[in-house]
Amino acid sequence: xxxxxxxxxxxxxxxxxxxxxxxxxxxxxxxxxxxxxxxxxxxxxxxxxxxxxxxxxxxxxxxxxxxxxxxxxxxxxxxxxxxxxxxxxxxxxxxxxxxxxxxxxxxxxxxxxxxxxxxxxxxxxxxxxxxxxxxxxxxxxxxxxxxxxxxxxxxxxxxxxxx
Numbered sequence: 162x163x164x165x166x167x168x169x170x171x172x173x174x175x176x177x178x179x180x181x182x183x184x185x186x187x188x189x190x191x192x193x194x195x196x197x198x199x200x201x202x203x204x205x206x207x208x209x210x211x212x213x214x215x216x217x218x219x220x221x222x223x224x225x226x227x228x229x230x231x232x233x234x235x236x237x238x239x240x241x242x243x244x245x246x247x248x249x250x251x252x253x254x255x256x257x258x259x260x261x262x263x264x265x266x267x268x269x270x271x272x273x274x275x276x277x278x279x280x281x282x283x284x285x286x287x288x289x290x291x292x293x294x295x296x297x298x299x300x301x302x303x304x305x306x307x308x309x310x311x312x313x314x315x316x317x318x319x320x321x322x323x324x
Contacts, residue, residue, distance in 0.1 A: 164245045170311055173241055175304030176258055180237035182297030183265065187211040187230060189290030192277070208288055215272075230294070233265035237301055255308035262302025269295045 190208035206213075215227040240258045243250065269291070277285045 165247065166245050168244050168247060169241060170308055172255065172304045172306070172308030172311060173237070173244055175307060176237040176255070176262070176301045177241055177304070179262065179297045179299070179301030179304055180234045182300060183230065183294055184234035184297075186290050186294035186297055187234070189293055190288040191273075191290040191294065193286040193288050195284040210290065211294065229268065230265060233261045233298070233301070236261040237304070240305075253309065255305045259302060259305035259309060262298055262305050265298040266295065266302055269298055 188210055191211045192209045192214055194207055194209065211230060212227060215230075236258050240255060244254055273287055273291050273295070276282075
């Protein structure tokens with residue numbers, strides 16, 4: 162079983178690009194803060210990366226949030242490995258990656274629009290890293306959905322059968 166990249170489709174590569182964007186965004190500034198009013202990013206820092214922010218608020222928002230987004234960014238790379246090696250799956254290839262993209266998009270939107278980090282969300286502004294992360298998650302989700310449409314998705318089976 163060697164690597165055969167000819168098995169990949171356009172949607173696989175699109176979701177790979179989305180995962181790469183999401184991964185890069187985690188190191189960019191996601192939030193800007195008013196340093197005179199809050200210490201969200203640490204003493205004297207006026208912006209926070211995703212890693213800075215979610216380490217502080219992991220227990221308050223979602224346990225493991227600082228691990229969920231990097232794992233979501235890696236999912237398309239795993240999909241490319243599975244497809245290029247020709248592994249047989251019990252689910253349609255790309256389905257899990259689409260679910261991961263949906264989840265990452267929801268988490269990013271929740272943490273940027275609905276419930277921003279910090280004690281006073283009015284002192285926290287969104288920076289370009291948040292937008293890059295959202296774009297990456299949307300591209301990841303869109304690429305995986307495109308693959309699902311091309312490959313046909315799940316096959317209908319008679320009730321009570323597993324094969």
